[in-house]
Amino acid sequence: MQPYFNEQQIVQIYHVSKRFKHNCQALEDITLEVEKGDFIFITGPSGAGKTTLLKLLFVEERPTSGQIIVLGRNLNRVRESNLHRLRRQVGVVFQDFRLLKDRTVFKNIDFVLRLYGHPPKVREKKAWQILSMVGLEKKIDSYPLELSGGEQQRIAIARAIVNDPPLILADEPTGNLDQKREEEIMAIFNQINARGATLIIATHNRSMISRMGKKVVSLDNGRLVSGAVM
């Protein structure tokens, strides 16, 4: 059955499997729909396939079988040279941050702002605003490796949300943060969600999930365990 595109759905995943080399089955027959404006946690033990699932959504990896539609695009049909159009609408917080090490914090944020063609004045203002939002405006001229893990993580978060993308994917975004920072970040995510953005957050932090009271999708060993609301 060919999936049809639904206006309400921002992410549609149909019977998706992902098998890596050496026969490692990371995901098996996943079907999942995410509606516009949703705030969803993907949880499960380490190695369950959370990161892999997110990677499929911004096409860092491609599925072995199945179909994925993101923001109305069937990812199997998007050519490599057109991926940037999709990626500009998806803010990603990578589990390992992936900041540009040879550029200052400002340049890291500025880089994604330039993708949108903002003039320099606007970029400066937006970068400063977003950095003060995550409490790092004082580190604007530092290089990523001069910062702590938690600080780098907050820069990664700032970069993912600075362009107000309609879809935000975050992989263990609070893994390096203490409770206070975690709550601050979650408050920011809530705020962004309230403005209409859709968030999909992978985490194994159960206490945070229960505190937030959002939709939860559980993975175990590459399979969907439950799609229940907690």
Place this chain on the structure above:
Amino acid sequence: MNRLRTILYSLNDGLCNLKHGGVTGVVSILTIAFSMLNLGLFLLLWINISPLLKGWMEEVKVLGYLKEGICESRIENLSGELAKMAHVEKVRFVSKSEALERFKETLGEDRSLLEGIEDNPLPASFELVMDDTSGIDALEDAAKRLKAMNEFDDVQSGREWVHRLYAFFLLIKIVGFLVGGVLVFVSIFIISNTVRLTLINRREEIEIMRLVGADRWFISVPFLMEGIINGFLGGAISLGLLYLLYHVLRCKLNLYLLSAIGMLRLSFVPYSAFFLLIVLGMGIGGLGSLFSLKF
């Protein structure tokens, strides 16, 4: 418009990055400077030698230097006799004073050196310009006949040393091209390796850029700009070094040695060569970056 902005931004970024560029940047610049210097030296050599060669090849002459004290009527007779010889196109008589004039001209600014000399030490001579069809035999034949006449002190047939010099310059040319070719290969090897190193350092960076939504153009332009800036600097450095070398050579080379082989002055490469070296450097730098970007 947006693309132009990307280019300008990258240019600015590239200039700022020079400080951070570190070892790979310096290696690229120096490699380009080295290969461009090599090319520049070639040009310099070529520009100074090719007119000489041309001049020599055009004038195939037999020179007969007259003994002192030969009377004018005999000189007129001789002139007629020589003109009748086979393959002689033209006979020119160069008097003692003309010879001195010519020598003064050759010396140019240094003619004051001759001021102290009262007696003219230069002999009068006959120049036999041979026609186009004259082979080396005709030349030697003419030289022999002149030697047999007892009015002549010394006879030189240009062919011999023109031939020898021609062979010599052919050798220089071949060796030059060989050495140049090897050096060019070495430079390309060094550049491609530097670029590969840079690429390994940057593969992660490029991957990140793509994942956050940068397209090919957006990623390539800064690297391209950096390569072009490196190339520009390399080209400029090579020009500086070339001029320095030229200057040292001009000071150290013996003027009389130079004028003996008919080289009046050492000339520097023309402005178009400045352009060539710098643009070529920029091209190499840019291409090097482009090759490294086959992601």
